[in-house]
Amino acid sequence: MKKRIVLFFILLAFGFVSGCSIVEQRAAKLPGAEIKEKPKFFVLSLEGDKRNIALVISDELEAMGYESDSGLKSWMPPDTDVLVTFEDRWFWDMANYMIRLNMEFRDPVTEYPLVVGESLRTSLARKSPPEMAREVLTGMFAEYEKN
């Protein structure tokens, strides 16, 4: 009986732990979306973006070899080719961590989406914001080039 109880709790604990490591990446290109070669990006800051995620994304784009800037919409240079919008979600498990990052490449004038991407990582699979940003961007560029 004791063995059965121990086994039961081991299985239960395993169930909880496996639930802590959900990983999902998604990216899609909207039909007819066109982005010029070597585009100039502008990452739109969110109001109250205390963690400066816009800058993190912009830095990752630069590290990938693109010209990029970030800030409020009024700061967007007129020669911007792609506007980048995002939403970051955070969760607490021993410490705050980014659980989800959504990103969109948009037409800078109409703000119509061109490519969308998402990365979701729960506690045991957590990554730093720059790694999450790189993961989403890589998926979005791959999806754009594939189609």
Added chain:
Amino acid sequence: MKNVNRYETMFSIVLSVLMLMFLSGCAGPMAIQEQAMKPTPLELKKTHDFSVCVSAQGGREKDPFGIPQVSNEQLVKTVRESIIESNLFSKVVPQNQDYSLDLFIVRISQPLVGRDATVKIEIAWTMRVGLSEVVIWQKSITTSATTLENENSLLFNRIVLATQEATRKNIEQGLTEISALAL
């Protein structure tokens, strides 16, 4: 012997509590209903004497946490039925259409925790001529809805209700704008 009995009792209690948790969870959670996403009645500027084909991409039934979202099939069905009931287009067809209405669910923002559930949905709307690539109207519409804690005691259900309402508003705005187009 006494120890075995004690373990059996403990095991039964733990199992009962877990069963109760599962059962109470099963009794409550709602699913996304197409009917609740249908805007009725629609106040249209005018109707169009053409046929239209509706398609959708980017949707999914549930997110990885199991929270209901909006699937492509649900969105197409709801928009299709809304068009038929409002007579926005004279016919909704699966092929040989005069116009194509392409929908793309860009993002559904749902809370992970919290009291009042606010959900935002962005859907990109595109109208094309027939099967061609000629786009005559394009707009990405974002709508939101909040379900208060006192409207439903389960956060899961509040998210479902807010998702339905945000989608309903989006469909209403999209179809109303299409009704104003000069086709």
